[in-house]
Amino acid sequence: MTTKAIFTYHDSFDVMDRVLDTESPPADDRERVEWLIKHLGEVFCKRVGIYRIPEDLVLSVVIPVYNERETIREILRHVRAVPIQKQIILVDDYSTDGTRDILKRLETEEPDLVIAYHDRNQGKGAALRTGFAKATGQIVIVQDADMEYDPAQYPQLIEPIIEGKADVVYGSRFIGEKHRVLYFWHSLANKFLTLLSNTFTNLNLTDMEVCYKVFRREVIQGITLKSDRFGFEPEVTAKVARFRMPAIEGRPARRCRVYEMPVSYNGRDYREGKKIGWKDGVQALYCIVRYALAD
Numbered sequence: 001m002t003t004k005a006i007f008t009y010h011d012s013f014d015v016m017d018r019v020l021d022t023e024s025p026p027a028d029d030r031e032r033v034e035w036l037i038k039h040l041g042e043v044f045c046k047r048v049g050i051y052r053i054p055e056d057l058v059l060s061v062v063i064p065v066y067n068e069r070e071t072i073r074e075i076l077r078h079v080r081a082v083p084i085q086k087q088i089i090l091v092d093d094y095s096t097d098g099t100r101d102i103l104k105r106l107e108t109e110e111p112d113l114v115i116a117y118h119d120r121n122q123g124k125g126a127a128l129r130t131g132f133a134k135a136t137g138q139i140v141i142v143q144d145a146d147m148e149y150d151p152a153q154y155p156q157l158i159e160p161i162i163e164g165k166a167d168v169v170y171g172s173r174f175i176g177e178k179h180r181v182l183y184f185w186h187s188l189a190n191k192f193l194t195l196l197s198n199t200f201t202n203l204n205l206t207d208m209e210v211c212y213k214v215f216r217r218e219v220i221q222g223i224t225l226k227s228d229r230f231g232f233e234p235e236v237t238a239k240v241a242r243f244r245m246p247a248i249e250g251r252p253a254r255r256c257r258v259y260e261m262p263v264s265y266n267g268r269d270y271r272e273g274k275k276i277g278w279k280d281g282v283q284a285l286y287c288i289v290r291y292a293l294a295d
């Protein structure tokens with residue numbers, strides 16, 4: 001089994017080398033997918049996130065932004081590069097470092113962006129609430145404005161929803177993708193918060209605090225969120241666990257089906273702009289218990 005997988009992998013590069021000698025891949029995204037599937041095979045392509053995405057699919061990417069002038073343009077470039085139709089929603093949470101001016105400029109340079117401005121700083125949770133309300137795509141993903149997570153992973157992240165297997169997908173930094181080795185105590189705190197959240201939700205997540213959370217739009221717009229700051233992560237997790245998908249077309253109402261996907265993580269340290277601290281950990285603890293017991 002393993003030998004076959006390795007063989008297929010190397011084979012694929014041989015085939016690519018030979019094919020690339022004679023033809024170049026089409027520039028159009030859809031044609032390129034067909035071309036790659038034809039030459040590399042469906043199984044291999046699927047493993048690396050190349051598959052046929054329905055033509056009418058729109059992915060709403062919600063980006064909460066607070067003092068991210070160093071990374072905002074770059075993250076947008078990476079989001080745009082993903083070959084999926086997207087609605088990009090940026091919510092500025094009253095930045096004071098010049099990010100606002102960049103966004104104002106972007107408004108005229110890239111008029112398809114949806115940009116909202118808070119008139120006072122409220123926190124990531126509040127910024128996301130504003131963004132979710134504006135989403136119109138069938139699938140909604142959260143994207144932080146720093147460069148810790150890689151938008152190139154969207155195709156893999158949304159695949160379980162497109163295939164009709166999942167209603168919600170969480171990324172996970174702890175199940176086998178490459179990640180920057182950083183603070184031991186932070187990772188321990190993360191694991192503890194996930195464990196505590198799991199004991200209340202009965203979900204077996206491995207990374208409750210991960211940024212990459214993907215939802216069918218009706219799920220995220222069907223949940224009422226209250227946390228303004230980083231309490232968003234435990235709150236949304238508790239509410240997803242309780243959420244019931246309404247009955248449609250003869251299918252009875254049911255609980256949300258949650259999937260996890262490994263994601264790579266290029267964490268930053270405090271000198272590079274890391275903002276989250278021990279107070280946010282305490283807040284998360286409080287929110288796990290609060291949203292387990294009451295709404």
Ligand SMILES: Nc1nc2c(ncn2[C@@H]2O[C@H](COP(=O)(O)OP(=O)(O)OP(=O)(O)O)[C@@H](O)[C@H]2O)c(=O)[nH]1
Pocket residue numbers: 063064065066067068093121122123124125127143144145146148211268273274275276
């Ligand atoms: N820290 C912070 N981030 C906010 C706020 N409002 C919106 N955000 C955005 O929320 C996202 C997550 O914030 P981060 O500070 O990166 O939080 P994190 O990734 O959990 O933690 P570190 O990057 O490790 O500090 C970023 O895109 C921020 O710009 C806010 O009031 N405070």
Ligand SMILES: [Mg+2]
Pocket residue numbers: 144146148
């Ligand atoms: Mg971050």
